Amino acid sequence: MATTRRLAKLVAYLRPHWKEATLGIIALLAVNGLGVYIPLLIRSVVNKLSEDLTYQQLLHYVLLIISLTSAMWLIRMASRIWIFGVGRKVEFELKQKIFEHLLKLEPAYFTTCSVGNLISRATSDVDNIRRLLGFAVLTLANTFFAYALTLPVMLSINVNLTLASLLIYPFMFLLVYSFGNRLRDQQLKLQESIADMSQLIQEDVSGISLIKIYAQEKNEQREFAKKNHNLLKANLKLTQSNTTLFPLIGGLASISSLIIIWLGGNRISSGSLAVGDFVTLLIYLERLIFPTALLGFTVTAYQRGEVSIDRIESILNVQPKICNSSQLIGLPPSSVKGKITAKNLSYTYPDSLSPALDNINFTINPGELVAIVGPIGSGKSTLASSLPRLIDINPEQLFLDGVDITQISLSDLRGAIAYVPQDSFLFSTTIKNNICYGDPTREETEIEEAAQQSQIHSEIINFPQQYQTIVGEKGIALSGGQRQRTSLARAMLIDAPVLILDDSLSSIDNQNATSIIRNILAKKRLRTVIFITHQLPVAAACDRIFVIDKGKIVQMGTQMELLQQPGLYKTLWGQNQIEELLH
Numbered sequence: 033m034a035t036t037r038r039l040a041k042l043v044a045y046l047r048p049h050w051k052e053a054t055l056g057i058i059a060l061l062a063v064n065g066l067g068v069y070i071p072l073l074i075r076s077v078v079n080k081l082s083e084d085l086t087y088q089q090l091l092h093y094v095l096l097i098i099s100l101t102s103a104m105w106l107i108r109m110a111s112r113i114w115i116f117g118v119g120r121k122v123e124f125e126l127k128q129k130i131f132e133h134l135l136k137l138e139p140a141y142f143t144t145c146s147v148g149n150l151i152s153r154a155t156s157d158v159d160n161i162r163r164l165l166g167f168a169v170l171t172l173a174n175t176f177f178a179y180a181l182t183l184p185v186m187l188s189i190n191v192n193l194t195l196a197s198l199l200i201y202p203f204m205f206l207l208v209y210s211f212g213n214r215l216r217d218q219q220l221k222l223q224e225s226i227a228d229m230s231q232l233i234q235e236d237v238s239g240i241s242l243i244k245i246y247a248q249e250k251n252e253q254r255e256f257a258k259k260n261h262n263l264l265k266a267n268l269k270l271t272q273s274n275t276t277l278f279p280l281i282g283g284l285a286s287i288s289s290l291i292i293i294w295l296g297g298n299r300i301s302s303g304s305l306a307v308g309d310f311v312t313l314l315i316y317l318e319r320l321i322f323p324t325a326l327l328g329f330t331v332t333a334y335q336r337g338e339v340s341i342d343r344i345e346s347i348l349n350v351q352p353k354i355c356n357s358s359q360l361i362g363l364p365p366s367s368v369k370g371k372i373t374a375k376n377l378s379y380t381y382p383d384s385l386s387p388a389l390d391n392i393n394f395t396i397n398p399g400e401l402v403a404i405v406g407p408i409g410s411g412k413s414t415l416a417s418s419l420p421r422l423i424d425i426n427p428e429q430l431f432l433d434g435v436d437i438t439q440i441s442l443s444d445l446r447g448a449i450a451y452v453p454q455d456s457f458l459f460s461t462t463i464k465n466n467i468c469y470g471d472p473t474r475e476e477t478e479i480e481e482a483a484q485q486s487q488i489h490s491e492i493i494n495f496p497q498q499y500q501t502i503v504g505e506k507g508i509a510l511s512g513g514q515r516q517r518t519s520l521a522r523a524m525l526i527d528a529p530v531l532i533l534d535d536s537l538s539s540i541d542n543q544n545a546t547s548i549i550r551n552i553l554a555k556k557r558l559r560t561v562i563f564i565t566h567q568l569p570v571a572a573a574c575d576r577i578f579v580i581d582k583g584k585i586v587q588m589g590t591q592m593e594l595l596q597q598p599g600l601y602k603t604l605w606g607q608n609q610i611e612e613l614l615h
């Protein structure tokens with residue numbers, strides 16, 4: 033991203049807060065105005081010391097200087113509150129924006145980027161922008177006013193002395209400039225190392241059982257040490273650059289003070305410079321050292337901010353692939369009958385050579401219960417996720433009640449489909465909150481009814497806090513079967529006209545799984561159910577079975593019809609019978 037575009041981004045972040053930013057900058061102008069005026073008062077006092085200065089006059093000056101210094105202190109505080117406040121508000125808004133944007137992106141996006149990287153962008157990169165907008169804006173404005181107001185007064189006191197002391201400053205800027213790119217590369221490496229380490233910690237915590245089963249603690253420790261070492265190296269390099277840069281700036285600034293002391297001292301002894309003027313010049317020079325040294329920090333903050341703007345904008349610029357069409361057709365979920373039609377439905381995953389769904393055609397009637405069976409990797413889950421548009425399928429291939437699903441608004445489409453994915457994800461909250469996730473307004477009795485249909489109610493009431501029991505990271509761990517039935521209850525509660533179960537009874541024995549399927553049917557007949565499964569005896573209870581292989585539907589029919597013809601289903605059924613016998 034070019035520098036001008038980055039600056040335009042910064043201006044865009046600041047725009048909503050221009051009032052506070054302007055107040056802060058005006059306050060800094062006042063602070064610097066006072067900072068120039070107070071040394072002039074001191075000059076008057078020093079110059080009058082050799083003349084007749086009464087006690088009353090001295091007291092007047094002292095009180096005036098104390099009041100102005102206090103006012104300066106208060107205004108400086110206000111400027112910091114305003115400007116740092118802007119940084120904090122931009123930080124808050126950016127975090128909101130990133131999170132809202134991430135929620136708009138399709139699941140496929142999250143398979144292409146690491147969680148650690150996303151977390152690092154939403155935290156440390158946003159933090160860098162906060163620093164840039166708070167600290168850097170404050171320092172830049174402060175430095176600008178300090179120079180713009182102080183220099184003319186210094187020049188009016190003594191041109192030669194001022195120019196001589198300023199000779200050093202071009203070197204200071206060259207020094208800061210030469211460090212600039214190095215700091216930027218080092219900052220980027222540091223952020224990448226932080227993201228790498230966060231990713232490892234996150235994966236290791238999630239996969240802790242796997243690490244233990246395969247006794248990989250030592251390997252994981254080694255991997256962590258490697259990443260931690262990279263982080264240390266990146267941190268040390270950055271610290272080294274910072275610690276070299278700032279003392280050098282300080283050293284150069286001191287040289288300019290020495291020049292004034294040396295040249296000024298000579299002039300005082302020759303009588304060509306008043307002591308008051310000399311003292312004032314020294315005070316002014318002292319005032320300029322701090323903002324000049326801070327310029328170095330500003331450069332660092334800007335380098336970090338530049339990298340962070342690029343990293344954040346690279347997320348915000350990702351356009352969601354799955355979004356509402358410009359020509360929406362209204363289909364409120366309550367009016368959906370549940371007829372599903374596929375016409376030459378094909379889908380190939382990005383970066384994949386062969387299609388996961390290959391020219392699929394079918395019609396599922398409202399209220400029909402269809403099982404989809406097939407070998408692993410044959411395309412069953414892909415078919416399941418195409419219906420609620422979790423993957424980006426082309427128009428005119430899938431229809432709900434005769435309407436092309438790409439023309440139905442995403443909220444209507446997803447409101448009409450209850451989907452229980454293969455991995456039964458539960459949030460770290462109560463069982464009740466997990467079940468009513470899709471509609472938190474549901475009554476307790478409805479939640480219990482959904483749990484009863486999913487055959488989890490009797491187990492929930494045996495938990496310590498029953499429906500208020502917390503599950504997941506902060507609470508008790510549920511068994512695979514319990515998690516599946518809780519996820520099923522979540523889908524049952526929203527009572528959508530289409531229910532998709534993606535292998536979501538796999539941890540439940542065939543007998544119980546069949547009885548859950550019967551419960552689903554008993555509740556309300558007019559609900560279309562697509563049941564993806566490897567459990568053939570459970571599939572046998574369905575109205576029809578679709579057999580899918582290598583992305584194609586190779587057979588369709590009832591259990592009886594399929595068993596009477598040679599083909600994949602008969603083979604799978606035979607294998608299943610042998611497995612049942614062996615158990």
Ligand SMILES: Nc1ncnc2c1ncn2[C@@H]1O[C@H](COP(=O)(O)OP(=O)(O)OP(=O)(O)O)[C@@H](O)[C@H]1O
Nearest residue numbers: 143381382384388407408409410411412413414415
């Ligand atoms: N995100 C993805 N990116 C690329 N290829 C994918 C992705 N997800 C699935 N595939 C591929 O698409 C094909 C179909 O996968 P899918 O998950 O639909 O099969 P499945 O029949 O549900 O398998 P299983 O019975 O193991 O759940 C497989 O070859 C798989 O490797």
